[in-house]
Amino acid sequence: MVSAYRGEIDQIVERIPEQRELEDAVNEPDRVVPAIEFRNVHLAFDEKRILDGISFTVRRGETKVILGRSGGGKSTIIRLVLGLLKPDAGQIFIDGEEITAYDEQDMMDVRQKIGMVFQEGALFDSLSVYDNVAYRLNEQSVEEDEIEHEVRRMLQFVDLEDAIDKMPIELSGGMRRRVGIARALIGDPQIVLFDEPTAGLDPPTARTICELAIKLRDLQDVSSIFVTHEMNNVGYLSSEYAVVDEGGHVMFEKEGQTLCLINTEVIMLRDGKIIFSGSDETLHSSPDPYIQRFIHGK
């Protein structure tokens, strides 16, 4: 019955090709509207200009790496996205919705869409891994069965199911960061903000953190801001992509020369302005001496 009905609809649709175009037009804006947009944002603290006319977009499913020296305003950008700070001028949009003038109450709904990964993992030391990851759901009085299901799903994503009953003190630095990521992913946010998630980690551990960000980007269509000053992070995020093989395992592959599948772009801040915006490859070939010094760690 249902399929016969479906056939009838298909016939009608075939007779009216405009219908298809209409459907496409309806679906399209959803992908075209950026997940995050800054338009000419200015912010000063005590006369000191921190952001001096910043404009950028994070497309859906894109990871935007923000590079810049310490004190350059990177965390400030993240706090503006979360509405914890307000710009002096300019506009900020989340999913096409202007949040610039939103108050705390309005921001509550917006923050539901956003997961936040802090520099040090920012775990509660007195709570177990389980309770750290469950934190947001406990606050929302979600049923215990569902909480447990979600916590296990998130810990599985970061490959730490075995640590569920451990206390943060028992974990290595890299594991703590991964728990921090699992906690940020509760509620399946479509936007995830990473503030120096690999600071102080050795390169192989930093790479596993980057691979989690890659998995979110390529397998979950998550949009991210990834703040870092570590060039190896940019290398991982810009050269690897995640796929699921036939057995359901996640694999990381290197981008071939001719493919352009990787949805990561880089911006670099200097003195409150964006001095570079583009791919990792273009960044490396930039003739700008400041950029060259930065990428070579000088």
Ligand SMILES: Nc1ncnc2c1ncn2[C@@H]1O[C@H](COP(=O)(O)OP(=O)(O)O)[C@@H](O)[C@H]1O
């Ligand atoms: N609430 C504030 N009041 C005054 N100055 C601030 C405040 N927040 C940040 N700053 C200053 O703004 C600058 C940028 O900070 P931040 O965004 O944290 O830099 P980054 O994350 O790039 O290291 C720093 O010089 C910092 O001291």
Ligand SMILES: [Mg+2]
């Ligand atoms: Mg910072």
